Amino acid sequence: MEKNKKVLVVGSGGREHAIVKALARSPQVEKIFCAPGNAGIAEDAECVAIGVEDVDALVSFARDNAIDMTVVGPEAALAVGLVDAMEAAGLKAFGPTKAAARIESSKEFAKQIMTKYNVPTASYEAFDDFGKAWEYVKNRPLPAVIKYDGLAAGKGVVVALSYEEAEAALRDMLLDSAFGKGRVVVEDFLDGPEFSFMCVVSGSKVYPLAMAQDHKRAFDGDKGPNTGGMGAYSPVPFVSDEIREKALREIIQRTADGLVAEGVPFKGVLYGGLILTADGPKVIEFNARFGDPETEVVLPRLESDFYDLVEAAVEGRDCETKWSDEAYLGVVLASEGYPGSYKKGVEIKGLGNVNAEVYHMGTKREGDKILTAGGRVLMVVGKGKTIAEANAAAKAEIEKIDCPSLFHRTDIGKASL
Ligand code: AMP
Ligand code: GLY
Secondary structure, eight states: OOOOEEEEEEEOSHHHHHHHHHHHTOTTEEEEEEEEOOTTGGGTSEEOOOOTTOHHHHHHHHHHTTOSEEEEOOHHHHHTTHHHHHHHTTOOEESOOTTTTHHHHOHHHHHHHHHHTTOOBOOEEEESOHHHHHHHHHTSOSSEEEEESSOOTTOOEEEESSHHHHHHHHIIIIISOTTSSOOEEEEOOOOSOEEEEEEEEETTEEEEOOOBEEOOEEEGGGEEEEOSOSEEEESOTTSOHHHHHHHIIIIIIHHHHHHHHTTOOOEEEEEEEEEEETTEEEEEEEESSOOTTHHHHHGGGBOSOHHHHHHHHHHTOOOOOOBOOOEEEEEEEEETTTTSOOOOOOEEBOGGGOOSEEEESSEEEETTEEEEOSSEEEEEEEEESSHHHHHHHHHHHHTTOBOTTEEOOSOTTGGGO
């Protein structure tokens, strides 16, 4: 096999850092660019200063540099039609079209697909009128699950334990237009452990990736506000092979087939945010892209060629994947205050002493200093024969990082230790 492929990765977080590292292991990949990247990614790829939503500049860059494949990380780039534009220019891109990405960007579209194609999920009603929504919610049992219909960076979901809280959430979303436009989905509360099942999908073809579990709340014991994710691990022992097969068949495959039948075939990563209820796995949400931080613990377990998998999906051909049995566990170091407001530009010391993979989520280089540049800043990933070993490895290495403005959870993976 010739090492001659040029790849452009779009994004600037830990997910893109993991994608870059996985591509760098491919025997076919010669050169990796990342737009815009970050201080850590710059060590593994050539960063180019183009924003993820600057579609015209990304297409020109890919054309001018004879890029063989563009791998799109963030949903924002999908939602502005980056993949559509690449394809219109005759360029290959891994990720769904804008229309197919609505499985993530519109909660209501996702629910319609799931209802029509019999994909297990909570039953729901959609509203854009506050009075009607409140009338519906106050006559139903608590907790009330209220979701803003649109991209809200993981913050548009309220699981209200009281009617006062539910009413306030509906007011926020429908009357104060806190997120821009008023439309909500109200759904049944589901109970059970959550897990992330990411599958590469190409039309009706599904190539499952290893399972992971994310930890969305900011603080230990699943306390505090929802975040983008504070840590993750893979594999997930409480997801048996039988549950995995069921999720693959009844959730991912039915959704992929449904999108084909609707005329919006999906290509890219279909990420099932699933919950294991007493009635089996059900969908909490779909994402149209790799999860962050799940990708940082899943892709390192891929032993086969990641570029081949990406290309197979884009070309619609078969591809076998091979996975390591090792466990990976990653802890996110975030800026004090995240997911609310936080300081940036604080120096991070000690990175050179860390003997584990460190994925940069939000960092910037200034001279020879690495500075914080985001809410989620770094993810330290330990590996081992067991999740407990991986956890111990991550914890020991985090101690070596010296930055006064970072905090992290200490209970990642606890449910599976
Ligand atoms: P989402 O952005 O849809 O993933 O929701 C964020 C979080 O809210 C999820 O990870 C769940 O913990 C919780 N959640 C969302 N929908 C439900 C539901 N129907 N039942 C219980 N919890 C939910
Ligand atoms: N970790 C959750 C997400 O990527 O949406």
